[in-house]
Amino acid sequence: MYPFKYVRATDLVSAEELLAGDEECVVLAGGMTLLPTMKQRLAQPSSLLDLSDLDEFKGITVTSSAVTIRAMTVHADVAESGEIAACLPALSNLAAEIGDPQVRNRGTIGGSVANADPAADYPAALLALDATVVTNHRSLPAEQFFIDMFETALEGNEIVQSVSFKIPRRAAYEKFPNPASRYAIAGVFIAEFDGAYRVAVTGVAGAAFRYSAVEEALQADPSVESLQQAMEDNPLDEDELNDDIHASAAYRADLTSVLAQRAFLRLDS
């Protein structure tokens, strides 16, 4: 490590001032990614702005149409929320499968979406559930928020405050986890909104994406055969897929098809 300042934010206004006054100051949430990155000197911020004392960044609100999770809510709280389990169990299940208990008890939804790891689980849920990311400056649809690998639309002094997910009629998430980290080698989230389907894939490319050919096929004919056919007719371009020591591009493409079928067959009602 190297010397840096550590500041606990006491309110949003002073947090914003600090970020605006020092472009090398970064927000600290659970520290699950940021601290190892600093230890490896891949990031060397001048100051860390810890949001953990700000009550407005914590908690879950459920209405008849949306689940809103504030940025500093840890994955374990999402996994254990009875309110989310009642209306959107696919989201509780997704959170329960993130990493291990230590990661789930420290890692936050704000840190996860701001980090935009290509193998993270939440981005698939944000895209499939037509989520909105609310920051201290604006509200952004998930599709405009995630740009590329570790790249989002967030600007220098922008802080994620919450994520709002629309509640679908049915949804399911299936992932094939890396056996060591539990990050998704591939993950598919399917949501159905009154006959319209949204299918989002994570883990296989630089950023999570929607599989629109499959969405259209399911809307026309909501069957696993139609899903399978749409995937055969519109295969993922392996040149665009991640290919690394964990899985080849061809394997990830095949996994995506298997996981999509499993997710469709598991859609909760």
Ligand SMILES: Cc1cc2nc3c(=O)[nH]c(=O)nc-3n(C[C@H](O)[C@H](O)[C@H](O)COP(=O)(O)OP(=O)(O)OC[C@H]3O[C@@H](n4cnc5c(N)ncnc54)[C@H](O)[C@@H]3O)c2cc1C
């Ligand atoms: C061993 C291990 C296994 C994991 N397995 C999985 C997995 O299976 N699935 C999965 O999805 N994830 C996984 N993760 C990621 C983890 O769940 C966290 O979501 C992730 O590390 C970032 O969250 P954090 O709260 O720790 O953020 P931090 O590490 O504190 O911050 C990450 C980045 O986001 C920025 N940031 C944080 N909060 C905000 C905010 N509110 N506004 C703006 N910027 C912000 C920080 O400045 C930093 O750049 C794993 C992590 C580890 C270490």
